[in-house]
Amino acid sequence: MNGPEWEQPEMCDIEAEQQILGAALYTEDNAEVAAMVADVPTEAFYRPAHQLLHSTLVELVRAGQPADPVVVLEKASSRGELGADTGRLRIITLELLGKGVPGSVPYFADRIITLWHARTAVGEATRLIQKLHVLARNGDLALTGQVVARAREALDMDFTDPVSPGEVALPPSVAELLAGSDSYDWLIPQLFEYGDRMILTGIEGLGKSTLLAQIACAVTAGLHPFLAAPIIGAGAPRTSSHRVLVIDAENLPGQLRRRYRDLVDRVDVVCAQQNHPRPDWNDELRIEARPDGVRLEDPRELRRIEAAIAAHRPALVVAGPLYRLNALDTEAADGARELVRILDRLRVKYRFALLLEGHIPHAADGRSRSVRPIGSSLLLRWPEFGYGIVPARGHEDDEHPNVVNLRQWRYARDERLFPHELYHSTFGLPWTPADAYFRVCRSRGIFA
Numbered sequence: 194m195n196g197p198e199w200e201q202p203e204m205c206d207i208e209a210e211q212q213i214l215g216a217a218l219y220t221e222d223n224a225e226v227a228a229m230v231a232d233v234p235t236e237a238f239y240r241p242a243h244q245l246l247h248s249t250l251v252e253l254v255r256a257g258q259p260a261d262p263v264v265v266l267e268k269a270s271s272r273g274e275l276g277a278d279t280g281r282l283r284i285i286t287l288e289l290l291g292k293g294v295p296g297s298v299p300y301f302a303d304r305i306i307t308l309w310h311a312r313t314a315v316g317e318a319t320r321l322i323q324k325l326h327v328l329a330r331n332g333d334l335a336l337t338g339q340v341v342a343r344a345r346e347a348l349d350m351d352f353t354d355p356v357s358p359g360e361v362a363l364p365p366s367v368a369e370l371l372a373g374s375d376s377y378d379w380l381i382p383q384l385f386e387y388g389d390r391m392i393l394t395g396i397e398g399l400g401k402s403t404l405l406a407q408i409a410c411a412v413t414a415g416l417h418p419f420l421a422a423p424i425i426g427a428g429a430p431r432t433s434s435h436r437v438l439v440i441d442a443e444n445l446p447g448q449l450r451r452r453y454r455d456l457v458d459r460v461d462v463v464c465a466q467q468n469h470p471r472p473d474w475n476d477e478l479r480i481e482a483r484p485d486g487v488r489l490e491d492p493r494e495l496r497r498i499e500a501a502i503a504a505h506r507p508a509l510v511v512a513g514p515l516y517r518l519n520a521l522d523t524e525a526a527d528g529a530r531e532l533v534r535i536l537d538r539l540r541v542k543y544r545f546a547l548l549l550e551g552h553i554p555h556a557a558d559g560r561s562r563s564v565r566p567i568g569s570s571l572l573l574r575w576p577e578f579g580y581g582i583v584p585a586r587g588h589e590d591d592e593h594p595n596v597v598n599l600r601q602w603r604y605a606r607d608e609r610l611f612p613h614e615l616y617h618s619t620f621g622l623p624w625t626p627a628d629a630y631f632r633v634c635r636s637r638g639i640f641a
Contacts, residue, residue, distance in 0.1 A: 203239060203312060204308050204311045204312050204315070205239035205240075205305075205308055205312070206239075206301075206304055206305060206492065207239065207240060207243075208492055209301040209304045209305050209492050210238050210239065210240060210243045210301075210305055211243075211288065211289055211292045211293070212292055212293045212297060212298075212301045212492065212496060213230055213233065213293065213298055213301045213302055213305065214230070214243060214246055214247060214250070214289045214292075214293070215289040215290065215292030215293025216230060216292075216293030216294060216295050216297065216298050217230040217231075217250055217260050217293070218260060218261075218262045218265070218289060218290060218293070224254075224259065224260075226295040226298060227250065227253075227254050227259075227260035228254055229298050229299075229302075230247070230250065230298060230302075231247075231250055231251045231254040231255070233247070233302045233305070233306065234306065234309070235247045235248045235251065236309060237302075237305045237306045237308075237309035238305065238309075239305075239308070239309075239312070240285075242281070242282055242285045243285075245269050245272065245282070246265060246266075246269050246282075246285070246286065246289075249265050249268045249269040249272070250265055252268070253265065253268070262286060262289075262290060266282065266283060266286045269282060269286075270282055270283070294496055294499060294500050294503065296499060296503050296542065297495070297496050297499055299538075300492075300495065300535075300538065301492060304492065317344055318344070320344070321340065321341070321344040324340045325337065325340060328340065376428075377428055379428035379429075379430070380412070380430070380435070380508055380509065380546050381412065381417060381418065381424060382424060382426060382427065382428035382429060382639050383428075383608075383609060383610040383637060383639060384417070384418070384419075384609055384610055384611065385412075385509070385546045385548075386546065387508070387544055387545065387546055388540060388541065388544060388545075388546065389546045389547070389577045389578075390536075390537075390540065390546075390547045390549075390575065390576040390577050391546075391547070391548050391549070391576050391577060391578055391579065391580070392515065392549045392550075392551045392566055392572070392576045392579045392580075392603070393405060393548065393549070393550055393551065393579070393580055393581070393582070394550075394551040394552065394553045394564050394565070394566050394579070394580070394581040394582070394602070395553070395564065395581050395582030395583070395597075396553065396562060396564075396582065396583060396584070398592065398593060399582045399583070399584065399593075399594060399597055400582065400593075400597065400617065400623070400624065401550065401582050402444075402452070402550070403452065403456075403623050403624065404582065404615070404623075404624050405511055405513070405548065405550055406439075406452050406453060406456050406511075407456060407622050407623055407624055408509075408511065408548060409437050409439050409478065409509065409511045410437075410453070410456045410457060410459075410460045410478065411460060411622065412435050412437055412508070412509050413434060413435055413436075413437045413460075413472045413474075413477050413478040414434055414460045414463075414464055414469070414471065414472045415430065415432065415433045415434045415435060415469070415470075415472070416460065416463060416464070416467075416469070417634075417639070417640070418622070419611075419612055419615075419622075419624075419625070419626050419630065420626075420630075420631065420634060420639075420640050421463050421467075421621045421622045421625065422463075422467060422640060422641075423467055423469045424639065425638070425639060425640070425641055426637070426638040426639045427638065429639075433469065433470045433472075434470070434472040434473070434477055435477065435507075435508040435509065436476075436477050436478075436479075436505055436506055436507045436508055437477065437478050437479070437507050437508065437509045437510075437511065438479050438480075438481070438501065438502065438505050438507040438509075438510045438511070438545075439479070439480045439481065439510075439511045439512070440481045440483065440487065440498065440510065440511070440512040440513075440518070441480060441481065441482050441483065441484075441512075441513075442483045442484075442486045442487045442512070442513065442514060442517035442518055443484060443486075443513070443514055443517055444482065444484060445482070445484045446482045446484075449480060449482055453480070455623075456622075456623070457474060459621065459622055459623070460472075460622075462621075463621060463622065479501070479505050479507075481498075481501060486517040486518075486520075487517065487518050487519070488519060489518055489519050489532065489535050489536075490519050490520065490521055490531060490532070490535065491520075495535065498539075499539060502539060502543050502545075503543065506543065507543075507545050508545055508546065509545055509546045509547075509548065510539075510540075510545050510546070510547050510548070511548045511549075511550075512547070512548075512549055512550070513549045513550025513551065514550045514551065514552055515549050515550065515551045515552070515566060515568070515572070516551075516552060516567060516568070518549075519531075519532050519535075523567075523568040523569055523572065524567075524568055524569060525569060526569045526570075526571055528569070529568055529569035529571040529572055530569075530571060533571065533572070533575050549576075551566030551567070551568075551572075551579075552566065552567050553565065553566060553567060553581065554567050563602075564580075564581020564582075564583060564600050564602050565579075565581070565602045566579070573602070573603060574603075576603055577603075577605055577606060578601070578604065578605035578609060578611075579601070579602045579603030580599045580600065580601055580602070580611060581599070581600045581601075581602055582597050582598070582599060582600075582615075583597060583598050583600050584596075584597060584598075585597055585598050585614060586598075594617075595616060595617040596614065596615070596616055596617070597614070597615050597624075598613060598614055598615075599611055599612060599613055599614070599615065610630075610633065610634060610637065610639075612626035612627065612630040613627075613630075614627045614630075
């Protein structure tokens, strides 16, 4: 009879260990990354060879020497801690050289340290159980309190990162906070700010995906995504175009080709009409087509996506559908929390606005469908704002309505100028707002 699940194979992530060590050997000028890796406790590595390589790396970093792979291998082999099998250590070291992105070190370090704590806890708990069984068999139960107290002390682990005491550990004072600028850091004035999170939902077939692609192409060209005009006024960007990354986890390349060919053509026409420079479509808009879905919770998949973001440095990332960006149970709070943690880390680190596509639940008990996204209630509170596309009044029975409303389900912390109504158009951009929206934007100084 098999024991409980926690008695089965050790909790470890060999791939994550390889990513961290590989990042330390990533480039010649990698002193900062190597120092970051050296701060990870050697005991956190599960594989003995990884512990040996890491402890050797720590010696080199503390001696002020570069983390050269040849030197690391030579010093590690000379220790003789793994016996005479230095060839195996060489193979393991060579396996590391193609792995690791410096920007991913904090994520993987946190993962292997957490798994190390988990292994430690399991070991201490197992020893506690064994000692209690021995006391019960010997009838020496008077020592039970002492055994439990020692186990409690051993399990009192610090899960926070080690921080040296001193002023560097202090948060900013309120005076320092108030001395900073509280002006908006606009990507699109009064619409998207750098770092914003938005989820767009909607009933199937209404043009949600087209609207997301429209926003991606317009922002790439430096056009307002609804006004189809260059951005002017306070907060207008200094550049005439932006880098944008689309991560499509649903559509086949052929489907995306048809959609984006039409939009690129439309944007080029608008640019010509507005005497606005066209973007460099060979570089500034990148599309990651993943019809099989993306598993951001998988360290290898996350490393690939983060490498793409680090290389392209987008101002805007458009991704989705939300439920196909992971294999977690986002109906549960823990699954949703892990997904938003990953997305937030990328968003903050690389400073981009994030626009996600969400799906909505089916109608229940004859009521109209809610436009709130499927998943844990955490997803309802997480974004800065959320909108859903619904048929406009009088168009509820149309198969493909020409008029839709943007219904807000998550209200922004401050006012944003999103249109309330959109019309399908055969010229300009596919979705255009009513005249009233143009008048409001003109009165705010962002449209001429």
